[in-house]
Amino acid sequence: MTSDSLAQIAQAELHALVLSALLGHGASDAQARAVADTVTAAERDGSHSHGIFRVPGYVASLRSGKVDGQAVPVLSRPAPASVVVDAAGGFAPLALATGIPALCETARATGVAVLSIGNCYHFAALWHEVEAIAAEGLIGFACTVATPMVAPAGGARPFFGTNPLAYAVPRPGRLPLVVDQASAAMARGDIMLAAEAGRAVPEGVGLGPDGAPSTDPARILEGAQLPFGGYKGAAIALLIEILAGGAIGGPFSDEAGAADNADGGPPVGGEFLMALDPAQLGGGSDWQQRIDGFLDRLSAIPGTRLPGARRHERRKALAAGSPLSVNGARLTALRQLADTRK
Amino acid sequence: MTSDSLAQIAQAELHALVLSALLGHGASDAQARAVADTVTAAERDGSHSHGIFRVPGYVASLRSGKVDGQAVPVLSRPAPASVVVDAAGGFAPLALATGIPALCETARATGVAVLSIGNCYHFAALWHEVEAIAAEGLIGFACTVATPMVAPAGGARPFFGTNPLAYAVPRPGRLPLVVDQASAAMARGDIMLAAEAGRAVPEGVGLGPDGAPSTDPARILEGAQLPFGGYKGAAIALLIEILAGGAIGGPFSDEAGAADNADGGPPVGGEFLMALDPAQLGGGSDWQQRIDGFLDRLSAIPGTRLPGARRHERRKALAAGSPLSVNGARLTALRQLADTRK
Numbered sequence: 025m026t027s028d029s030l031a032q033i034a035q036a037e038l039h040a041l042v043l044s045a046l047l048g049h050g051a052s053d054a055q056a057r058a059v060a061d062t063v064t065a066a067e068r069d070g071s072h073s074h075g076i077f078r079v080p081g082y083v084a085s086l087r088s089g090k091v092d093g094q095a096v097p098v099l100s101r102p103a104p105a106s107v108v109v110d111a112a113g114g115f116a117p118l119a120l121a122t123g124i125p126a127l128c129e130t131a132r133a134t135g136v137a138v139l140s141i142g143n144c145y146h147f148a149a150l151w152h153e154v155e156a157i158a159a160e161g162l163i164g165f166a167c168t169v170a171t172p173m174v175a176p177a178g179g180a181r182p183f184f185g186t187n188p189l190a191y192a193v194p195r196p197g198r199l200p201l202v203v204d205q206a207s208a209a210m211a212r213g214d215i216m217l218a219a220e221a222g223r224a225v226p227e228g229v230g231l232g233p234d235g236a237p238s239t240d241p242a243r244i245l246e247g248a249q250l251p252f253g254g255y256k257g258a259a260i261a262l263l264i265e266i267l268a269g270g271a272i273g274g275p276f277s278d279e280a281g282a283a284d285n286a287d288g289g290p291p292v293g294g295e296f297l298m299a300l301d302p303a304q305l306g307g308g309s310d311w312q313q314r315i316d317g318f319l320d321r322l323s324a325i326p327g328t329r330l331p332g333a334r335r336h337e338r339r340k341a342l343a344a345g346s347p348l349s350v351n352g353a354r355l356t357a358l359r360q361l362a363d364t365r366k
Numbered sequence: 367m368t369s370d371s372l373a374q375i376a377q378a379e380l381h382a383l384v385l386s387a388l389l390g391h392g393a394s395d396a397q398a399r400a401v402a403d404t405v406t407a408a409e410r411d412g413s414h415s416h417g418i419f420r421v422p423g424y425v426a427s428l429r430s431g432k433v434d435g436q437a438v439p440v441l442s443r444p445a446p447a448s449v450v451v452d453a454a455g456g457f458a459p460l461a462l463a464t465g466i467p468a469l470c471e472t473a474r475a476t477g478v479a480v481l482s483i484g485n486c487y488h489f490a491a492l493w494h495e496v497e498a499i500a501a502e503g504l505i506g507f508a509c510t511v512a513t514p515m516v517a518p519a520g521g522a523r524p525f526f527g528t529n530p531l532a533y534a535v536p537r538p539g540r541l542p543l544v545v546d547q548a549s550a551a552m553a554r555g556d557i558m559l560a561a562e563a564g565r566a567v568p569e570g571v572g573l574g575p576d577g578a579p580s581t582d583p584a585r586i587l588e589g590a591q592l593p594f595g596g597y598k599g600a601a602i603a604l605l606i607e608i609l610a611g612g613a614i615g616g617p618f619s620d621e622a623g624a625a626d627n628a629d630g631g632p633p634v635g636g637e638f639l640m641a642l643d644p645a646q647l648g649g650g651s652d653w654q655q656r657i658d659g660f661l662d663r664l665s666a667i668p669g670t671r672l673p674g675a676r677r678h679e680r681r682k683a684l685a686a687g688s689p690l691s692v693n694g695a696r697l698t699a700l701r702q703l704a705d706t707r708k
Contacts, residue, residue: 103646105447106477135448136640139477140648145442163613178669191605193612253595259673260602262664263533270535270657271505271644278663286450294648298478302613304445306482306636315612321620322604327520331601 031352038076038348039064045079045361049086051093051115058117059228062148067348069335073213074149076354081147082115084360085289091115092147097122105134108272111144116295120145120153127299128160135304139297140272147290150190151204151332158192158200161312163300165191167264169274171281171291175248176262177255180235182248185277187213187264195316199339202332207261208249215241215249268296276343373694380690381406387421387703391428393435393457400459400523404490409690411677415555416491418696423489424457425703427631433457433487439464444572447476448575450614458637461486462495470502475558477646481639482614489632492532493546493674495639500534500542503654505642507533509606511616513623513633516550517590518604519597522577527619528554529606535660541681544674548604550591557583557591610638 033041039060047054048177059082067075092239095114099122101107107126123139130137150166157164170185188211190204206212210229219241230244238244251257256306269276271306274294275283284291302311323330342348375383384405388398390622401424409417427433429549437456439466443449448466453461465481492508499506512527530553532546548554552571560567561583572586573579580586589697593599611618626633643652665672684690 103473103477103643104649106646106648108648133446134476135445136478136480137447138642138647142648163608176664176667176669176670179667180669181667183664183667191608193608203605205598205601209595215475233517252598256547256594257598259547262673264544265660266505266533266535266657267642270653270660271642271649272647273644273649273653273656276656276660278660291507300480300609300613301445302615304448305480305614306444306448306450306484307613307615311612311615314615314618315608317605318612318618318620322518322525325518325521325523325525327522328518329520347636 029352030349031355033350033355034345034347035064035068038067038350040360041358042076042079045083045358046086046093048362048364049083049093052095055093055095055114055118058310059115060119062117062152065152066149067350068339068342070338071149071151071335072351073211073217076350076358077213077217078147079358079361081289084287085145086285088285088289090285090287090289090292099123099126101126101130105130105137107137107139107214109139109141112140112246112306113143113292114145115290116141116144116146116148120156120297123297124153127297128157128162131162131299131301133302136298136300139299141295141297142272142274144293144295145290146293146295149204150188151192151202151335154190154192154204155200155202157297157299158194158202160299161194163191163193163302165189165298165300166295167268168295169265169268169277169280169293171284172277173212173249174251174261175231177251177258180231183278184251184258184261186249186263187261187268187277189260189264193315194312195319196312198316199336201319201330204332205252207257207264207322209250209252209257210249212249212315215244268294272296293337371694372691373697374689375692375697376689377406377410380409380692383700384418384421385703387425387700388428388435390706391425391435391705393428396572397435397437397456397460397477400463401457404459404494407494408665409692410681410684412680413491413493413677414693415553415559416541418692418700419555419559420489421700421703423631426629427487430627430629432627432629432631441465441468443468443472447472447479448477449481451481451483453483454487455634456487457632458486458488458490462637462639466495466498466639468505469639470499473504473643474646478640478642481641483637483639484614484616486635486637487632488635488637491546492530493544493677494536496534496546497542497544498534499639500536500544500642502641503536505533505535505644507531507534507640507642508637509610510637511607511610511619511622511635514619515554515591516593517573519593519600522573522590525620526589526593526600526603526607527622529603529610529619531602533605535657536654537661538654541678542656543661543672544677547594547672548676549593549599549606551594552591554591557586561587561691597632610636614638635661
């Protein structure tokens with residue numbers, strides 16, 4: 025978040041504003057509602073870089089005609105453990121809502137299943153979808169590519185997307201364990217927020233357009249981000265290109281970048297999701313309890329903190345339906361988008 | 367490798383020595399042969415930390431009775447996309463050889479399948495098994511836990527194993543892309559080799575027993591290794607605990623550590639493997655060509671190098687059956703083990 029003043033808004037009102045902004049620019053009710061759910065959940069959990077900050081991009085991609093706001097996702101099942109959803113050129117959230125129930129039903133029968141989302145426009149965090157899989161009592165995994173932003177190990181120009189991966193594990197009687205992290209040392213959304221705020225970023229985050237290390241977020245956005253953890257993080261970014269690009273037939277990041285119209289909205293792409301039912305994989309009927317105990321032993325170590333804990337603490341602290349604090353300038357922009365028509 | 371002098375040995379002779387060392391200490395022909403295949407392949411590819419360096423540990427675990435050298439793995443299929451192999455207290459390589467054909471056959475039918483190896487003793491690199499999956503024209507993935515060696519993010523004592531993950535992707539007419547990396551900043555085998563050689567390791571590799579950063583490999587072996595890439599690498603180590611510990615019913619690293627008899631051999635554990643057939647996941651019939659082209663575009667970027675390239679270049683440079691250069695002191699020790707009986 026920038027230093028802009030905060031504004032209070034009820035969750036239901038925020039949802040209605042996002043819905044209105046998208047409906048007013050050509051989205052169907054189903055497409056708009058799925059995006060509004062995702063944006064509202066991001067603001068609720070404090071994921072500001074994936075909240076209303078993204079709405080102008082969603083609207084821009086409807087305005088430019090890149091995204092088909094009326095798209096109706098089509099589900100198929102090419103093999104017993106494989107669910108494919110063709111998003112038909114729409115946003116990812118409706119395609120995910122279409123595919124995840126079938127993914128979970130399949131994994132419970134087969135032990136493991138993959139959901140391949142193709143031909144979609146993804147502009148959100150991934151924790152939303154892996155949490156939905158964990159809510160079904162399964163282990164969820166997701167990853168997606170983007171456009172070239174991250175240099176490969178040894179290289180000085182962008183080639184990989186920021187390529188986030190996420191996983192979630194159900195915990196009996198508690199919110200699930202949820203990890204959602206970019207393969208870049210820093211999420212691009214956070215570099216964009218730093219640039220907006222005129223704040224330097226740490227060393228190791230990126231290179232300037234000249235290929236030399238930089239801490240200036242604006243120069244890094246013109247240059248290249250770096251993967252987390254050197255060549256090992258680059259190998260994770262590469263795995264994500266292979267799964268969410270190659271394996272499911274979507275574009276790789278370099279192809280998505282070449283195809284994009286630079287309207288400020290999301291690029292075309294795919295998303296790879298997987299659900300695992302450990303009870304069918306030799307994990308026994310008590311696998312949730314065993315993992316839960318392991319996570320308790322981990323979080324008992326001084327200095328540690330489970331991934332995603334901050335987001336969940338924030339969610340629990342919010343009384344149901346209580347208003348959210350959001351960036352005031354962005355809320356004003358959202359109200360304008362909600363009032364305009366294409 | 368240490369500075370010890372090198373010795374030349376034919377691949378077939380090396381294989382026979384390992385076989386003899388294991389047969390002489392209570393392993394069945396099938397168990398011994400599977401381990402000898404793995405050890406010989408490691409030396410062939412220059413993976414010295416997983417070559418004959420490991421044979422004394424294999425032998426120690428047979429001598430102590432921890433590993434059942436006569437174990438016969440048992441395969442079951444609890445669900446349509448799930449293959450389970452109970453290694454029955456034997457070494458991993460025979461269990462892998464038992465399960466991988468069934469894993470690949472299943473994945474070709476279902477799109478994705480998981481192979482859960484339970485109750486095994488794993489002491490090798492993972493690239494051997496993911497290459498076997500790629501050789502069947504599928505994408506292979508594997509990971510395994512160990513005993514506590516790596517501190518979690520923010521913590522100062524070992525909790526995670528070094529938790530390697532590996533993946534392999536077939537490339538038409540070429541050796542596959544193969545990645546095999548520990549979740550630790552440095553593989554423990556390499557820290558052991560550095561300690562043996564009296565060589566310091568880089569900062570960021572580990573903490574001494576007092577919890578303070580150290581570059582002394584001996585102190586790090588008594589203290590804690592660090593994950594690669596900070597909290598993001600720790601989240602990869604955690605994912606591996608969840609897959610190769612929790613999901614398949616094997617011990618987590620902390621449980622395996624508590625159960626181990628510290629005989630110098632491998633701890634009990636499980637291994638999680640997965641095979642994907644992109645042709646069934648929306649990837650189309652040309653998925654191998656598409657990934658191959660992507661990898662060509664990646665390796666064309668100045669300064670980059672595909673993971674595993676060095677190992678494969680070494681393999682290609684070795685004329686078939688030509689002798690290997692191995693550590694002389696270790697070869698002498700191997701010859702002694704091959705000559706002794708329990």
